[in-house]
Amino acid sequence: MTWRFEFYETLGSTSDLLKEKAEAGAQEKLAIQAFAQTSGRGTRGRSWVDPGGNLAISLLFRPEKSTDFLAAIPFLTALSLYETARQFSSGEADFMLKWPNDLLLSERKMAGVLIEAGGSADHKWVVVGIGANLRQAPQIEGRKLSALSEVAVVPDPAVFGRSLTLQMDHWISIWEAQGFAPIREAWLERAHPVGRHLAVQRGETYISGSFSGLDEQGRLFLALPNGETIPVVTGDILLD
Numbered sequence: 061m062t063w064r065f066e067f068y069e070t071l072g073s074t075s076d077l078l079k080e081k082a083e084a085g086a087q088e089k090l091a092i093q094a095f096a097q098t099s100g101r102g103t104r105g106r107s108w109v110d111p112g113g114n115l116a117i118s119l120l121f122r123p124e125k126s127t128d129f130l131a132a133i134p135f136l137t138a139l140s141l142y143e144t145a146r147q148f149s150s151g152e153a154d155f156m157l158k159w160p161n162d163l164l165l166s167e168r169k170m171a172g173v174l175i176e177a178g179g180s181a182d183h184k185w186v187v188v189g190i191g192a193n194l195r196q197a198p199q200i201e202g203r204k205l206s207a208l209s210e211v212a213v214v215p216d217p218a219v220f221g222r223s224l225t226l227q228m229d230h231w232i233s234i235w236e237a238q239g240f241a242p243i244r245e246a247w248l249e250r251a252h253p254v255g256r257h258l259a260v261q262r263g264e265t266y267i268s269g270s271f272s273g274l275d276e277q278g279r280l281f282l283a284l285p286n287g288e289t290i291p292v293v294t295g296d297i298l299l300d
Contacts, residue, residue: 063119063225065091067218072099074118075176075189081120082185083178088122093221097191113195113214114207115171117221119228121186122179129186130177131277132235134160135247137173137188140227142250145170145192145208147223153211157251159271159280159297163192167299168206170197194220244274257300258282260292267295 071077071094078092097116123129138161145155145163156164163171171192179185194214197205208214215223235243252258252271259268260282272281272289280292 061087061089063089063091063222063229065093065218065221068092068094070094070096070098071116073097073189074116075174075187078118078120078187078189079176079178079185082187085183086120088120088185089225090120091117091221091225093117093218095217113217115190115192115194115217115220115224117224118187118189119225121188122184123186126177126184126186130175132240132243133175133186133188134173135240135243135278136228136231136235137161137175137190138163139231139243139246139250140224141171141173141190141192143227144220144224145212148215148220149208149212155250157247158299159251159274159292160278162297165206165208165210168197168204170206170208190224192220240276240278244276244278248274252299259298259300260295261298262295266298268300 074092074094074097078090081090094116096112121129138157141163142155142157146153154166156167158164161173162169171190174189175186177184177186193205193207194217195207195209197207231243254271254273256271258271259266267282269282269284272283274280275291281289282292283289
């Protein structure tokens with residue numbers, strides 16, 4: 061099945077519209093893309109500011125094994141974003157993945173992902189919302205943001221979106237055929253290196269340590285100063 065695209069000049073949220081269509085029975089591999097988004101959402105209830113000319117797209121999946129898919133899709137999406145951005149940029153561009161699915165350019169956030177799931181037991185859906193700064197990065201106090209335009213002639217957002225879905229198909233096919241191991245290896249090759257100092261933020265709590273890899277489920281291993289290593293399932297990662 062090939063991807064089907066719906067394009068809108070302006071939407072509140074591509075994911076909200078796609079979730080409505082999913083609940084109404086839309087088939088998988090439907091992509092909704094807006095050239096301007098007024099109420100974009102990030103993780104943990106944050107807003108995703110879209111100044112226009114950037115990527116705002118949501119993708120619909122109906123996986124047979126939703127639990128396994130939900131564990132893998134953050135990393136599949138991150139790899140797809142990384143390779144799509146690399147495709148349109150010069151070889152000097154300093155891209156890096158930050159756990160689990162942020163794309164950084166020169167250590168400043170360029171793209172983020174919001175994954176939502178729902179539906180009935182026999183008709184589940186997963187919506188992957190992706191926002192990427194292509195033409196310009198919004199100015200948000202306290203945030204270090206970047207845009208693809210810093211290292212590339214920016215493609216039309218529709219062209220970037222179509223290329224992204226091809227990358228999604230590529231990485232999902234590898235995962236379906238070989239499992240999570242090659243996805244984990246590919247992600248680690250493109251991510252902050254092992255040993256990198258970072259902190260995990262959970263609300264007002266910070267846990268500092270160093271990155272010590274991923275386990276077979278994609279959990280982050282954090283090596284603490286006392287020698288203990290703990291798995292991290294959820295939290296914001298802050299790079300030192």
